[in-house]
Amino acid sequence: MKEVHVIEGRAVPLERSDVDTDQIIPSEWLKRVERTGFGRGLFAEWRDDPSFVLNDARYVGAVILVAGARFGTGSSREHAVWALMDYGFAAVVASSFGDIFQNNSAKQGLVTVQLTATEVSELTQIIRDDPARLVVVDVERRCVEVPAAGWRREFTLDAMTQERLLRGWDDIAITLRRSDDITRFESTSDQPTVADLFGDVGRARYA
Amino acid sequence: MAGATLYEKIWARHVVTETPGEPTLLYVDLHLVHEVTSPQAFDGLRLNARPVRRPERTLATADHNVPTDPPSVPVADPTSRRQLDALEENCREFGITLFPRGHENQGIVHVIGPELGVTQPGMTIVCGDSHTSTHGALAALAFGIGTSEVEHVLATQTLPQQRSRTMAVTVNGTAPPGVSAKDIVLAIVARLGTGGGAGYVIEYRGQAISDLSLEGRMTVCNMSIEAGARAGLVAVDEKTIDYLRGRSALTLDGLFEERAARWRELVSDDDAQFDAEIVLDAAQLRPLVTWGTNPAQVVALDGVVPSPEDYDDADERATTRRSLEYMDLVPGTAMRDVRVDVVFIGSCTNSRIEDLRAAAEVAGRGTVSASVRALVVPGSHRVKAQAELEGLDVVFRNAGFEWREPGCSMCLGMNPDQLAAGQRCASTSNRNFEGRQGRGGRTHLVSPAVAAATALLGRFATPDEVGA
C-alpha cells in the first residue's frame, strides 16, 4: 500500500445519501478475478445518464468524492473501494459511512473523511459554485480545507488508521510479527476444525 | 461488577493479544470462503509468497454465481466460469476443503455452515460476505469481512478488531399465526432503520425469539446487517443443543454432552449491561412487505404505499420520493393491489427446509398465476434432497413453480436468474436495493408463505387469501 499524506485536487459533489455498495459497483462487476480495472464499473448504473455528475466535464480528474449520509452501506464488497480508487478517488467525504466500507477503505488507503451534515453541505456548495476549486485533505493534520474559499474543518481519524495511511503499512505484515502469540493461542483452543469434520474429503479431491 | 453479555464472553475467549491503543487481535475459528470475494485475496497471498496459516480452519463452497441448472449444464457465462475455476485452483493450491458446484455438501455458504454442523456455539466465524451474521443464531460470533481481511485471515487466522457496542433487541410476547421470522426481522429493521445498528452487535432475545426454530433464528440473525449491525446473536438454549445433536461427525462422538454443557454457558448473564436496547411486542406484528429500495422501507401487507408527505424530515421525503419513483408505485395504493411478475423463493435468508415447507404448504393450494414466473431455489443440496424426500418438489412443480439447483441465484442476480428492467419481484431474500436482482428490477422482500401466496394470485397476498 502506498503512503498517503496530503490529497489535493478537485472534488465532485454526489449529492445523494444512502449510496450503497451495490450502487458504487454493481454485482455484475464482482466476477473479475483481478484486483484492477474496477474504475470502469464505478456507479455503472448512473454513468449512462449524461446529466450524472461524474459525466460533468467540469469535475473531470476529481480526486475527492463528496457524498451524503450513510455512504457505502450494504454488501461488504471491497470492490467498492477498488472501484473508487481505480477511478481516481483518493478520499471520500460524507456525514456517515457504512461500517465495513469504512474499514475496507482504511485498509487500502482510501481516506474516509467524516464531517457533520452541515459541513458536508457547505463543502458541496463551495464545489458546486466553483468546480475548479482546489480541495485539500490533510491526513497529517486531520483536516479538510478549501484554501480559496477560506474554509477549513477538522475531522477525526484514529491514531492507528492515520499511522497506516502515513506509513503505507500492510496489515498482514503487522500481524505476522505476532506469530508466536498466535501459536500460543492455538495451543489452548479446543474449537473443532473442518478437518475434524470431513477429514481430507476436500483435499482428496485434488489428489 | 456487572455480568458479561454473550458477545463479551465469546470475544474474551478469542483474544490473541491486546495492546492499548490498538485493535485487539482476535482468533478466527472458522473461515468460510466463496468464489466472489476470495480470488483477489489468494492473488495477494501468491504475490507475497504467503501460505494459508490454517487450511483446516477454512471451508470453501461455490454459491454466488453458480447457475441453478443441473450440474451437467456447463457454466455459460465466461466470467462466472473464471471465478469458479479460480476457486478450485486456489483451494487445490492452498489445500482447502471445497464443496464445488454439484457436490452433495454444496450450497449457500451460510446455509451449509449450520446444516453440516461446522458452525458451532462459541466460535468466531468470518466470511467475505455480510450475511455471515446468519451463523449467530447458534451463538457463534460471526461477521462479514472484506477481501483484504479475507487475505489477512488466510495468512494469519486472526483479525485486528475493535470491540463493538452491544444492543439487546427483545421481542416479547407471542407472534400471531401467519407472522414468520422474516416478518419479525423486517419489523426490527424498520424500527432501527438501515443505520440504527451501526457499531453494534445485536443479541436477539425475548419470548418470540425463543419460540423460533433455529432456522427461524437464522433468518433473523441474517438480516442484522440490514439494520447496519455487524453481527446478530441468539443465546444457546435446548433448541440449539437439539439442533446440533447428530448433525455432524463431531456431535456423534462420545463428547457431545460434555460440549453441550459448555455451550449452555453461552448466554448473557442476568445482570449483563447492554449499550442499547429496543423492545418489540410480537403480538402487534403482521405479515410485512417492503415497498421501497432499502430494507427499512416496510409496510404491513394489508397496508398502503406510503407518501413522501408522511415524513417530516426533508431528507426522508426525498428518499421516499426517489424510492417510489424507482419502484413505480403510487402513494395510497393498497399493497394487495400491486401485481408482480416474478416470485423468488430462496437466498440465505429463507431457503432452508422449513422455509420450503412453509412455501409448499401454500403453493399446494393452487397454481401459479399465468402472468408470474416463480422460482424455488433451495439453499443447499442437502436442503434440496430433504425437500425431494418430502415431496415438496412435486408440490411446487405441480403448482407451476420452477424447482432449481442450489445457490444464491436471484438474490443478487450474478447468475442467469435475473429480473428484466421494470419487472417486479416478491422475493424472500434480504436486499431490495436498486438493481440488486437485475438491472432495473424492482424487489419487494417478503416471507416464504407470502411469496407463495403472491405467486398464486399474481399480486401481494397472504396465505389466508388462497384458502387453507
Ligand code: SF4
Ligand atoms: S443468498 Fe444472497 S445474501 Fe445470501 S450469501 Fe448469497 S448473495 Fe449473499
